[in-house]
Amino acid sequence: MVTGLLFLGACIGVIVVVFWMVANDKLRPDEPTRGLLAMREPKTDAAPDPGPQPGRERSERSPR
């Protein structure tokens, strides 16, 4: 019973993913995705920061 329900859920999930992908495939990179599986929008502070600092790309770590 549990396995059957999970299997049904997996099949429905795959169908949902496929149709979500078709609906969002042609979006521009900066456009937000839509639908059940929509991805989170970036949260931003009011004040912009100056962006990545020179030299930071060289390091994997960032200061705490």
Place this chain on the structure above:
Amino acid sequence: MRSFVLILTIGCLLPSCLFYPQVGMLVWGWLTLMSPHQEVYGLAQALQFNLVVAVVTLLAWLVSAEPKVPPGSAVLSAFILFVLLMGVSQLTAALPDYSFTFFDRFIREMVFIFLCLAMLNSKARIHAMLWIYAISIGYFAVKGGAFTLVSGGGYHVVGPPNSMIGDNNHIGLAVVMALPVMNYLRLQTANRPLRTGIVLAMVLSFICVLGTQSRGAFIGLAAMGLVLIWRSRHRTLSLVVIAAMAIPMVMFMPETWVERMETIGSATDDNSFNARVQAWWIAVYIALGDPLTGVGFRAGYIQSVADMFTGGGYVARAHHSIYFEILAAMGFLGLAVYLLIMFLTWRNAARVRRLARDRRGLEWAHDLASMAQATLAGYIVAGASMSVEFWAGYWLFVPILLHLRRLVEAEVVVGADAPSTALRRGPATAALEPRR
């Protein structure tokens, strides 16, 4: 009933595969990762869904406007070289008919990965493929985790029969690798109930790994967990969350499980481990005898082949290691290219992390690259004691990270003049968030 559901699902998706080869790519991925036809009885078990979907998808891809050639890169060159070496290894195999059974299976996976290298080229496609990944492995993880809980830790979790993850060790590794994917989806999904469902699936997945009773998967879980914490923005919080989940679960497991895991520390006294070491030595002798081509796929399992290279005295069996399997099958050259692909894939993830850090609109890429590294860490460590060298769940990360890097590089070049904006995350989502 399940048979009917599967036929209905494939029947519903197959027409879309004809018009959208990218849909076929997802369905092929699902059939490869989950092997749903092994979970049913009756008619659907006998039908070759994978073959039908593969043929339809390839035909649709050929006549579509989709790119036919993947973007040029070092990892693509290494991948093509590796596939060529697979062909050479088969042509020069010690037992060609025997090896061909495995070559046929593995080369189909490589065709699927090549298709992904060509078509997995947008944010929606990558994200959708990761959902397919999570659903496919999550199905076994949730089921296995639930049964482990209900049986008080006595249930022995195994994967789908006649698949690459049928063994308890292999399904354990698959679930370990799926955990960071689920975490990425949790971080990036806007729908709150869906996020809650993913958290529940993650908890059950963790229990499932314990329920496999696999020492290799347990070590892989530890390695993956360490990278996950290391890549987290709030390491201490992540450590506390993981510990809060892990300690009660480990205490919940029966004494037999604890005793089995304790043998990890005394592996050299363990018969199973010693047999593996012997099988690794066979692989080394084979590679020394045939360093450029190896003896073909899985041929090292055959006693006569092992005796030919070792001179006798070793009992032939599975090499139980991604590295030694490749070494025996394809020689030192094959292993070198295999390791090169692994290194380049890891480097792609590291590059994405550097480029996407603190850039508005690229948080998803940063999260994905971080979680991909955790997944790869699990595979690299646990794979050392398992024969999953051609499992699609690992190979999928080659195209995913290649295209992720290209998308991020394109975005960074386009947005080079635009000021980025600082990111803000709430405390509720802070745990297990990738470190920026």
